[in-house]
Amino acid sequence: MNIKDxxxxxxxxxxxxxxxxxxxxxxxxxxAWQVTMGRIANAxxxxxxxxxVGIESRGFLVAAPLALKLxxxxxxxxxxxxxxxxxxxxxxxxxxxxxxxxxxxxAIQPGQRVVVVDDLLxxxxxxxxxxxxxxxxxxxxxxxxxxxxxxxxxGRKRLDVPFTSVVSYDD
Numbered sequence: 001m002n003i004k005d006x007x008x009x010x011x012x013x014x015x016x017x018x019x020x021x022x023x024x025x026x027x028x029x030x031x032a033w034q035v036t037m038g039r040i041a042n043a044x045x046x047x048x049x050x051x052x053v054g055i056e057s058r059g060f061l062v063a064a065p066l067a068l069k070l071x072x073x074x075x076x077x078x079x080x081x082x083x084x085x086x087x088x089x090x091x092x093x094x095x096x097x098x099x100x101x102x103x104x105x106x107a108i109q110p111g112q113r114v115v116v117v118d119d120l121l122x123x124x125x126x127x128x129x130x131x132x133x134x135x136x137x138x139x140x141x142x143x144x145x146x147x148x149x150x151x152x153x154x155g156r157k158r159l160d161v162p163f164t165s166v167v168s169y170d171d
Contacts, residue, residue, distance in 0.1 A: 003039075003167050006032040007148065021148050021169070023058065023119055036166050040117075040145050041069050043164035047142040049115040051108070053077050055101070055130055058119035062147060066117060075107045077116075077130050088137055092129035101129050103137065110138030120148040121165060124155030131161060 006026040013020040026032055044052070044066065051073040054063025060076060067074035080089070080100040089102040108114065116130045121144075131141050141161050149156065149165035156163050 001032060001035045003032060003036055003147075007167065021120060021150075023061070023147060026147070027061065036147060037065055037069055039166050040066055040147070040164065044115050044117075044143065044145050045070055047115050047162065048113055049142060050112040051075055051114050051139075053103075053114055053116050053130060053134060055116065055118040055126055056082065059117050062119055062145075063117035066145075075103065077101050077103050077133065088133065090129050090133035090136065092125055092132075094125060095123070099126075099129075101126065101133055103133060105137075108134060108137040108139045112139050113142050114139040115142055116144045116161075118144075118146050120150065121146045121155045121163070122150045122153050124153075124158030127155070128158045131159065 006029045008022040008025040010020040010022055049072050052063045052067040053075045054060040056078045064074050083102055083104055086105040087102045088105050089100050091098055091100045114134050116127055127144050134141050143162040144159055145164040147166050149168040151168045151170050
């Protein structure tokens with residue numbers, strides 16, 4: 001099955017010149033979603049994670065069912081101000097400023113094997129930030145995975161862990 005057939009592309013969203021890759025059409029197609037989860041599961045299983053960390057917000061849609069399929073835990077990495085309790089945060093640079101990613105301080109135990117999951121890899125900034133945050137918490141980050149990779153943006157080069165995607169766009 002060609003998963004790209006189930007991903008809608010919306011030109012000029014959220015601003016002119018940007019092509020938005022919409023996974024809502026993939027999520028709505030039961031067979032394509034099942035195949036996608038199976039392909040990611042096969043790749044991530046080899047990294048033997050204790051936990052999957054999903055990046056807000058579409059990463060939650062991928063990581064939660066994948067964790068269930070693999071029999072491991074799921075933890076959320078969120079934008080600033082979205083989580084209660086004692087938090088650990090990492091500030092990182094964007095092409096137009098900075099952002100902050102946070103996790104609850106007790107979400108990761110030192111030495112746990114973790115794979116970071118999101119829907120899409122573009123420039124790699126957010127995935128890289130999540131990996132740095134997790135390492136600061138004592139996690140052993142064994143990999144990262146996304147449904148979509150925008151290969152022409154070279155985000156994979158920012159990551160120092162094995163990376164898996166189901167589909168890749170070259171332009």
